[in-house]
Amino acid sequence: MGKEWTRKLASKGIMYWKTIALVIMLTCVPISIVSFINWHVGNQYLIRQYQQNNEQLLKDTARRVDEQFSQLVQYASHMMSNPVLKPSLADTNFVDQFEKTQELSDTLYFIENGDPLVDQAYLYVAKQNKIMQPMLGLRTLDDPADAAAWSKIMSSDQSIFWTNGLPRPFNKGKSTHAIVMKLPFNSQQSYGALVLYVNPAKVNLSANSEQVAFVLDGEDTLVGQSDASKQYPEVMPSILEKLTETTRSYDTQLHFQLPLKNDKLLVSALSFEKMGGIWTFVSGTPSSAITAPTGPYRHVVIVYWIGSLCVALALSWFASNRMYRPIRKIVDLFKEGKPEPAPENNELKYIEEKWKQYRSVNETLQSSLNQSIPKVREALINQFVTGQAAHLTEAEIIEKLQALQLDLAEHRFFIVVCRLHSLTLNRGQLTAKDVQLLTYAAVNLLHEMSERIGSYVHTIDFMDGSFAVIVCVPAASAASGDNLKRPLMQLGGDMLNTLRDVLGMPATIAVSGPAGAWRDVPYLLEQAKRSLSYRSFTSDSQLLEAEAVMEKAKVEVEFPFELEQEFTHTLNLGLEKEAEDILIRFVEALQKDGAPEWVVHQGLMRLKNSLFRSMLQSNHNPYAIYDGIKLQEELEALRDANACIQWFRANVIRPYIEVLNRSYHPSMKGIVDQIMETIHENYMADLSLETFAMEAGVSVSQLSKAFRQMTGSNYIDYLTTIKMSHCKKLLVSTDMKISDVARAVGYQPPYFNRMFKKLEGMTPGQYRDQFNPTLQDQKKA
Incomplete structure (x- = not known):
């Protein structure tokens, strides 16, 4: 029932709603205006009545305050005639005359409690710069500021006056309002004053x-x-501003209003004369407090207004339905009984507007569909290539692509993967934005060139300077895969030349395929991407056939361990030039027999890690010198040997040399070099670090630390390594007995056997059997 009612209301046209809106406006607006005027006028009347009644209350309160302060002045004048406050107090010795001092204190106590307005009573003796108060007793004004302020009251021409700027002495705080009465009263020569501080809370x-x-x-x-x-602390500045703008005299009255938060304050002020000045009594009441009695009346008005509105709505709805019924019948005929929303324009133009609407919607949907199909098609291909649609069969994939206006039935597929070499350009390293722009241009170039042989070309940007092109060739033009590979490889060469000539970018292109099934495309793409790592490290631009490269992927490379150790040792000695020469020989050794790119990268990373280990052993923190992640990323982006050597020299060797130059003295380097030379020449002798330290005239700890920093190991380990190296040479190259080999390097045979097995994981005899070529030939024979 509710849904049917909602549907009927929604089907009403604009003419219906205009009619009912007009009826509602003609009935409800006058009622609302009259109700508001009655409520507003009633509130204003209450406010005016309150202000009139408040005038008398204002005068009574102001007269009461005036009388309260007049009584205080009269009381103070009466106290001034007390015989205790005689002029002889100016020269009285209050300490010696204790009884007189006590009488004076009792009198002040009586004065304080004689009138509720009096908060504290002080007796000031100007000649002695002293004050007396019942609680404080007799005190001298030691503070210069207090003394000056109290001395100033004696310069007034008036015998009794009001002040609001006399601070209470000795940090007593509270109100500074006070009545000052010079003693004796109406005398030309005053010896002091009686000061009565007023308690603001007692003002009635x-x-x-x-x-x-x-x-x-x-x-x-x-x-x-x-x-x-x-x-309402915020109203005080506004009240003072209003009072300042008005010249006040005795019996001056003011009435004004001040805004409050969600309210307003009705303020009345009355001036009266007191103690030689014009005092002002200000009274204010929030308007909400005045109009509070009208609350029930307001509720009556609201109920009356709501009731009238409901009646008006019911009448408007009935009248509009009766007037709209003939028009509605005509509109329903054109709708053919289909539920539709009400037309935005006049129902009489419904047929024309409906026809325009259908035509516009049809054209918009067709245009949107034509624009979105290529994007949806590319998204589906990317989803499949990345393995997210592997559950689909070949027929399902072809069907989905046909629905997106791409027929790949009876097609063969090729993959072209291109990697730009942005870091090897002579113009310097490119920024990320430059690489992105160049990649975009390269993608467009290769896309256009691939369209020469393919009926459909799809590109994938990997956002790392590399991208892939999927070339779809009709099976009719691709009689065999071998016949099509030749023009495809030629196309790859043309792509390299175009990238070099147009963009000035060297690149590596890997071609993979063909494949007769679309489900094989992800495999071809992965094969082409992996083959890029096997590019030769001796030229800039290269064209690779992925299948052939991966068949030869198992390369055997002899890693130059000796050069690795020699490089680490030389660099620890601070020999920058020699270390650079060893680095060049190291890279040449890695490139031997045409090693692929990844082998050189991994070798250099191992060399870097070996240097890091040596630095840690020498008490140097490599992580404080280098950014390991950044070094690895930069090294993997280099595409030729010279760039790797220059990069390693600038980013690895030189920073470490600078650290070494700061870590030890040059003279200590010569001593360590001499020790190492002696060890290599006389390794079989009994050499101790203490002997070398005594001969060099340095401490053992200093020499040990320098030796560790320069060699990467301590003295004992280094000597043991040299001896073991000669032992292994003798075991492999001679037929000496193992005991003779041990004595030849200065070891006892039992100790030698234990040490050798600990370091090599096998006994000396097992080592000779495994690595001596003569023994191996004898065993084979």
């Missing part, structure tokens, strides 16, 4: 809980306020 404002009330003295300083005033 007679304000209710919601009324804001202030009393301001002649200087518009706040003397007292009601509790409600503390809830």
Whole structure:
């Protein structure tokens, strides 16, 4: 029932809603206006009545405050005539005359408690710079600021006056409002003053809980306020601004309004004369407190308005339905009974607008479909190539591509993978943005060139300077895979030449295929990508046939371990030039027999790691000198041997040489070199580090530390390595007894056997049997 009702309302046309809106406006708007005016006028009337009644209350409260302060002045004048406060106090010795001092303190205590407005009573004796107060007793004004402030009151021409700037001495704080009475009263020569501080909380404002009330003295300083005033601290500056703009005199009245948060404050002010100045009593009440009694009336108005609105809506709906029924019948005929939303325009133009709408929607959908098909097709191909659609059969894949306007039935497929060599350009290393732009240009070039032999070409950018091109060739033009490989390899060569001539970019291109089934395309792509790592490391641009390269992928490379150790040892000695020469020989040894790119990269990474291990053994932190991840990424991006050598020299060798130059003294280097030379010449003798230290005139600890930093190992390990190296040579190249071999290098046979097995994992006899070629030939015979 609810859905049917909603559907009927939604089917109404704009004419229906205009009609009902007009009826509602003609009925509800006057009711709303009248209700609002009644409510607003009633509130304003209450406010005016309150202001009129408040004027008398304002005068009564101001008169009460005036009388309260007048009584205080009269009380103070009466106290001044007390015989205790005689002029002889100016020269009284209050310490000696204790009884007189006590009487004076009792009198001040009586004065403090004689009037509720009095907070504290002070007696000031100017000649002695002393004050007396019942709680403080007799004190001297030691603080210069307090002494100056209290001395200043004696310069006034008035015998009794009001002040709001006299601080209470000895950090007593509280209010500074006070009545000052010079002693003796009306005398030309005053010896001091009686000061009565006023308690603002005792000012009788007679304000209710919601009324804001202030009393301001002649200087518009706040003397007292009601509790409600503390809830509105922001109104005080505005009140003072209004009062300042008005010239006030005795009995001056002011009325104004101040804005509050979600409310407004109705303020009334009355001035009166007090102690030679114009004082002002300010009273204010929030308008919400005044109009609070109208709450029930407001609810009545709202209920009346809602009821009238409901009646108006019901009448409007009934009238609109009766008026709209003939038009609705005509519209339903054109809709042919189909539920549709109401037309946006007039129902009389419905047929014309409907026809335009259908035609526009049809053209838009067709255009969107034509634009989205290539993108959807590319997304599907990328999804399959990356292995995310491996569950689909060949027929399902072909069917899905046919639905996207691509018929790959009876086609053969080739893969062309290209990697740009951006870091080997003579113009320097390119930024990531430059590589992205050049890759984009290269992708477009290879796409256009591939269209020479393929009916459909799909490109994939791997976002790392490399990309792939999938070439689809009709089976009719590809009689055999071998006949098609030749023009495809020729096309690859043309691509390399074009990239070099147009973009100035060397590159490596790998061609893989053909494949008769689309499901083999991911395998061809992976094969082509892997073959890039087997490119020769001796030229810039290369063309690879992936299948042939992967058949020869198992290469045997002799790793130059001796050069690795020699390089680490030489670099630890700080010999930069010699280390660079060894690095060149190391790279040449890796390139021997045409080793592929990945072999050179892995060899250089091993050399770097070996250097790191040696640095750690020498108490150098390689991770504080190098960024390991960055070094590996930069090295893997290099495509020729010269670039690798230059990079290794600048990023690995030189930073370490700088660290070595700062870590030890040059004279210590000569001593270590001499020790190493002696070890190599007399390794069979009993050589101790203490002997070398004594001959060089250095401490054993200094020499041991320098030896470890320069060789990467401690003295004992280094000597043991040299001796074991000669032992292995004697075991392999001679037929000496094992005991004779041990004595030849300065070892006892039992110790030699244990040490050899610990270091090599086998006994000396087993080592000779395994590596002596003569014994191996005898065993074979």
